[in-house]
Every structure is written in structure tokens, then in C-alpha cells.
Amino acid sequence: MRIAYVIASLKIGGAEVALAQLAPKIKEKGHDVFVAFFHDGPIRARLEAAGIRCTQIQGLITHYDPYGWWRLYRWLQIHNVDIVHTSLWSANIIGRLIGYWIHVPVISDLHGNCTAEGRIRNWGDRLTAGFTSVTIAVSNSVAQAYQYHIIKDRPIKLVTIPNAIDTKRFLLPQEIPLSRIALNIPENAFVVGAVGRLEPIKGYDLLIKACALLPPSTYLLLVGDGSCRHNLEQLAQDMGIADRVVITGLRSDAHRFYQLFDCFAITSHSEGLSLALLEAMASGCPIITTNQTATHDVIENDLTGLIITNRSPEDYAALLTSLMQSPTYRSRLGKAGQEVACRKHDVTNAINMVNALYNELKNSA
Secondary structure, three states: OOOEEEEHHHHHHHHHHHHHHHHHHHHOOOEEEEEEEEOOOOOHHHHOOOOOEEEEOOOOOOOHHHHHHHHHHHHHOOOOOOOEEEEEEHHHHHHHHHHHHOOOEEEEEOOOOOOHHOHHHHHHHHHHHHHHHHHEEOOHHHHHHHHHHHHHHOOOOOEEEEOOEEOOOHHHHOOOOOOOOOHOOOOOOOOEEEEEOOHHHHHHHHHHHOOOOOOEEEEEEEEEEOOOOOHHHHHHHHHHOOHHEEEEEEOHHHHHHHHHOOOEEEEEOOOOOOOOHHHHHOOOOOEEEEEEOOOOOOOOOOOOOEEEEOOOOOHHHOOOOOOOOOOOHHHHHHHHHHHHHEEEEHHHHHHHHHHHHHHHHHHHH
């Protein structure tokens, strides 16, 4: 089959990394694979290194003006694709409409909860959701929200294929271990780690405020970059812990940092199913995560991690303290989380499920 992936961005993010995992594996199954994108980024190099052809779609004025739509339309026609597989909001909307016009089945990925997308995006989703052959949600909570707020009673096929990772990558020892000392972190420090974009939705201000309540032997290691970096650095300065907050900036080897963490922390206001969370679990890190409810798609509270349902720095600090004071507790949570990640979220399972959908659509055409 000839499969076109249309994605809004090839910057570092969950949807982009998921595509970098999926596309090469689908290519290995004998399919012709093409990628069209609007905004360039480092994921492009990973795809091209795997032998996947990538094309940037640009309009005359913006990425999304009529000329950009026409270019994507022509690109899909020229490649004579059998399936269009879209990711991220703008690519989902545009890809669905153009797929409908050229009579090609469209699969759309949902990587985030629609309750955090805003009215305009949800309106666009409602308007175009019926043009998809299949909509894939990365978690049950994402699927449930989309069903309730977007699909409602319409007969639209919605399936859940949980986000997944190459678990073997995190089970094998690193050839060249990273050093805490190189990051100005003492070897005996308790390191709270996070991996992700430094953007408002990630809520890292909560993590800085919580760490400010902990002993001076506690360090915070943020692996990533983004628009909030300056504000987070200023907040750490204001809280008097600037010397205990390390921000690495954008790293292509972010997966190597899990070995430095004593625990992995998520403070997001909203998440679909974080790939970084799964990577941390596969690495054996004990997890603390914010969530709107005590029911999480992956974490079972006090068994495979810890869940906090409010945004209190004091309560978050209390959970961190419970991990800090008990290496045995950390080990138990870390091992239980690792078992779940490896058993339920290995990328091989997800690839086979997606490939089965492709074959189903091709056979029903």
C-alpha cells in the first residue's frame, strides 16, 4: 500500500515522536510511506535517516492558506496514495477534507484530550469528524472525551490504540552513561526528573514550587525547551532554588536521562498518554503524575505510581517526600510500573494494530 502521513509539525512532541516510531516500522512491512508536514523540526532527520521521503507543505502567506491546501491536494494525487493518516489538529482537519475530495480513506490520530483544545478546534473537529474512516485515540480517556464532546451519537468509528514505545531501548544498559556531575548535580542528590516541552500546558511551575519545599539535597532536572523556559528559570530564582533547578534545553537523547532520575514527575494540566511517562516507566522510574481524577489510563495509584488530583505544591511535595524517604517504596513502584509498560505498551503491539487497520481499509475499498 501507499500510505501518506500528514502531520502539522516535525518538532519534538508526543505526536511527532510517535510518527518517528510508526512510519519506519510500517515501511518495514513492505508499504510505501510518505510524510507531508507543515512545520519543520528535528524529527524530519530521524524519518529521512530511515529512508522516508518528507515534503514540507507551505502556502504563499501562511502554512494554511488556500495555496497550501492546493499543494497538499496535488501532493496526495501525485503519490496516488491508498490511505491518508493524519496527526495533530490542523493536519487532521485539512487531511480529512482533502482525503474526502480525492476519495481516499483517512485515519486521524487523537493525541490530546479535546477538553483542552478550545472551542474553535472542537468546532473544526465536529465539522470534519465524519470524513474519517477511523479515528484513533491514544488512550481510553482521550477516546471517551472525544466520543462525548465531538462524536456524540454519530456512527463514527473510534478505536483506542494506546501510545507505545520501544521498551527494549530502556531495558538495555546505556553504552555511555550520563553523569550527574557533568550537570552540576551531586551524586548523592535526590533528583526529580521531567522530560517534555516547556509550555504552559505542562504546568512545570507546580513542580518548581513543590521542589522549593523540599530539602537542599533535592534537585530538579527538566529535559526540554520551550516558550516557558525563561519564566521557569525566573520562578526558580524567586523561590531561591535556581542552583537546584537544571534545564538542559532540547536534547535528541532525552531517553538517556531517565537513568539519572530518582523519580519521574508529571504536572500537566492535560495529557493524552505521555510517551515520556511510558519511557520513564520502562526505565524503572517511580512515577508521580497529576490527573483530573484518581483513575488514570496507565497508573494505578500506590501500585504502579502515584496520582495527585489537585495542584497543591504542598501535596505534591508530600508525595515526593514519601519517595525520598523510602528507597524500598521507590523500587516497588518502579518495578511494578516497568512491568506494565513492557507488557502493555511495547511498540510492536501498536504497529500490528495500526497495520491491521490499513489492511482492513484497503480490503473494504
